[in-house]
Amino acid sequence: MVFSYKKRASDTSLRVRFMANMKGGNSNQCGRYTVTFNGEECDNPAPVQGVIVWVNGVTNEHKRGRSIEGICYNIPAGVIQVAVERKACSSYSTLDFYTGWHSMSRLQVEEVRLGLGRRQIIFVDNPDNSNNDEAAGITNVFNIQHWTWMNMDDENNNHKILAVTYNKTQDNSGIKVTLSSNFCQRTRGKCARWYFKFDGSECSNPGYIEGNMYQNHWDSSATINFHSPNTIKGICKGINTGSVNVELWVGSCHAWGLGDSTFGYMTTTALIVEEVYYTTL
Numbered sequence: 001m002v003f004s005y006k007k008r009a010s011d012t013s014l015r016v017r018f019m020a021n022m023k024g025g026n027s028n029q030c031g032r033y034t035v036t037f038n039g040e041e042c043d044n045p046a047p048v049q050g051v052i053v054w055v056n057g058v059t060n061e062h063k064r065g066r067s068i069e070g071i072c073y074n075i076p077a078g079v080i081q082v083a084v085e086r087k088a089c090s091s092y093s094t095l096d097f098y099t100g101w102h103s104m105s106r107l108q109v110e111e112v113r114l115g116l117g118r119r120q121i122i123f124v125d126n127p128d129n130s131n132n133d134e135a136a137g138i139t140n141v142f143n144i145q146h147w148t149w150m151n152m153d154d155e156n157n158n159h160k161i162l163a164v165t166y167n168k169t170q171d172n173s174g175i176k177v178t179l180s181s182n183f184c185q186r187t188r189g190k191c192a193r194w195y196f197k198f199d200g201s202e203c204s205n206p207g208y209i210e211g212n213m214y215q216n217h218w219d220s221s222a223t224i225n226f227h228s229p230n231t232i233k234g235i236c237k238g239i240n241t242g243s244v245n246v247e248l249w250v251g252s253c254h255a256w257g258l259g260d261s262t263f264g265y266m267t268t269t270a271l272i273v274e275e276v277y278y279t280t281l
Contacts, residue, residue: 002083005109010077012111013146015272016048017069017231018084020105023098024062024226029054030266031095032087033068033229037080042072046148050229051182051267052095063101067231069180070270071112071146082109089266114144140277141176143169147271152181152264156250157192161263163247166273171241173275177209178233179248181269183261185213186225190259194232197247198239209234212253213261227265235276246273 007014016035034041034049041047048070084107088094099105147164154161168175177196185192195202195210203209211232215224248271252258263269 001105001107002081003107003109005080005082007075007077007080007111009111012113013071013073014075014080014082015069015071015110015112016082017067017108018050018106019065019067020099021063021101021103022050022052022066022229023096023101024052024054024064024228026096027054027056028093029095030089030092031097032089034085034087035068035070036083036085037072037075039081042070044073045146046070046150046268046270048072048270049268050180051089051227051265052229053089053092053182053227053266055225055227062226062228063098064228065103066229067180068229069178069231069272070148070268071114071272082107112144114146116142142275144272144274149264149269151266152269153266154250154263155261157258157261158251159249161248161250162271163245164271164273166244166246168239168241168244168275170275172277174235174237174278175239175244175246176233176235176274176276177246178231178272179270180229180231181264182227182229182267183211183213183263184225184227184265185215185259185261187215187260188224189216189257190214191253191256192250192259192261193253194248194250194263196234196236197249198236199245203234203236205236205238209236213259214253214256215259227262229267235278237278
């Protein structure tokens with residue numbers, strides 16, 4: 001899967017999203033879906049990848065919709081060959097890959113400038129007007145920040161996984177968060193919940209930003225140690241301007257017992273935080 005993308009400016013980054021039905025695998029197998037740019041994986045700041053790992057236990061194909069997302073820096077302007085490749089992992093047998101089972105696969109690529117205000121239009125023909133609102137326009141997505149962590153392998157079932165500080169600049173904007181990593185919940189009949197807090201509280205406007213994983217395999221004696229890549233994203237409104245503490249937590253689901261979970265095993269964890277306008281200016 002290779003596509004040509006025309007990157008228009010040298011001071012921008014490329015944001016990519018890959019959504020597809022990706023097969024699981026057998027015991028002790030691992031496979032990486034990774035995005036490459038002109039044949040190379042991203043190294044600044046980290047690979048944009050989704051890692052599927054079946055550590056041990058029963059065989060189960062697990063054909064499910066999954067997604068990965070991230071941002072790559074320092075890519076030159078010009079035509080870029082963007083591809084999604086399937087690669088082996090270290091220490092495991094290679095996954096028996098199967099992509100796009102009875103479904104559409106999608107790759108989205110967009111050019112972004114990190115950390116800037118509302119004037120995000122990529123100007124090439126008339127760069128001198130880039131600070132003029134009338135010429136440059138004002139986008140509804142701005143102030144994009146991006147963090148990555150490698151191989152977090154967080155096995156605590158009920159705690160704060162990570163925290164970042166984000167500077168919100170506009171009163172009438174919401175904060176959008178996008179988390180890309182892999183997730184695992186092993187215990188039969190239990191559930192794990194990954195969720196965001198803003199300044200110590202979960203979002204209430206319009207609601208929680210969360211992802212749940214419940215496991216209830218038919219074989220009560222089976223071990224389901226399966227790490228699956230996906231994204232959690234959402235918009236929270238009503239947050240004041242200024243410094244905002246954005247936190248990712250893991251805990252129990254609202255109606256089920258606490259599961260045995262792992263987060264970020266053998267993969268890149270990417271967090272993107274940005275401001276968005278949700279009403280007409």
